[in-house]
Every structure is written in structure tokens, then in C-alpha cells.
Amino acid sequence: xxxxxxxxxxxxxxxxxxxxxxxxxxxxxxxxxxxxxxxxxxxxxxxxxxxxxxxxxxxxxxxxxxxxxxxxxxxxxxxxxxxxxxxxxxxxxxxxxxxxxxxxxxxxxxxxxxxxxxxxxxxxxxxxxxxxxxxxxxxxxx
Numbered sequence: 001x002x003x004x005x006x007x008x009x010x011x012x013x014x015x016x017x018x019x020x021x022x023x024x025x026x027x028x029x030x031x032x033x034x035x036x037x038x039x040x041x042x043x044x045x046x047x048x049x050x051x052x053x054x055x056x057x058x059x060x061x062x063x064x065x066x067x068x069x070x071x072x073x074x075x076x077x078x079x080x081x082x083x084x085x086x087x088x089x090x091x092x093x094x095x096x097x098x099x100x101x102x103x104x105x106x107x108x109x110x111x112x113x114x115x116x117x118x119x120x121x122x123x124x125x126x127x128x129x130x131x132x133x134x135x136x137x138x139x140x141x142x
Contacts, residue, residue: 031061037073040066044076048139070140078138 039059044050052070056063070076088096107114 031065032069032073036061037069040069041074044070044074044140048141049137050140074142076140076142079141 036059040055043055043058052063052066055070056066059066103114103118
């Protein structure tokens, strides 16, 4: 214990303090509660592109508290959604149907050989011309 810290306690007991427990402070009350957390969670589920500043304004708390709730209580982070898959065109859909039918026919002819030789990949169509910026496309994700 430092000399200054010890002096403060001695002074407190000299001024008739009778216990060593902390007294209630008259500062701000904690504003993080289940109701606020649930409200922020509902808002970001409705619009995942909501900015922290907008969330703070909607709920009536500081941006620092919103950051704390988003990261510590809701375990979310903001990721760029710029490279999201786009809708398939009619030609793409027809090509998928045709290819699927051909694969089903090959499977029906020789299932063991088909499964041994068939290779699958994750087909993701990416549209590179996006009018919004990367920052504008960010979304909250868990």
C-alpha cells in the first residue's frame, strides 16, 4: 500500500468512518441491461448495415456502450458484404438444370463409378461491378 493510499484511509477513520467497505457512489448507473441488449440485437437483425452511431441514437446511449454491447454481449463484428453472390440469370438456371439431369443419368447408369469420379466445388457467382463502396456494404455478423 502506498503512503498516500494509507494516509487517505487513516484520514477516513479519523473522521469517524467505521467500516472498510466501499460506499455507494453517486455516479452514473450502469445502462447496460437485457432490454437495451435485446433492442440493439433486434435492430441489427432488421438492418445489418446499421452504423454504431445510428444504433446509439436509436437506443439513447453512447457509441462506446454500443460497441461494448455488440462485441462483448452479442459477439458480433462488422464484415464487408461487398462480394455477396448475385442472383442467377435465366441462362445460368437452365445450365444448372441441364447439368443436374446429366449427372443424375450418369449416376443411375453406374452409381459406384459416378461417386468415385465426381468432383464437387463451391460455385459462387461474384458480380464485380458494385455501385456501393466496401465501407457502405459492411454488415453486422455473429
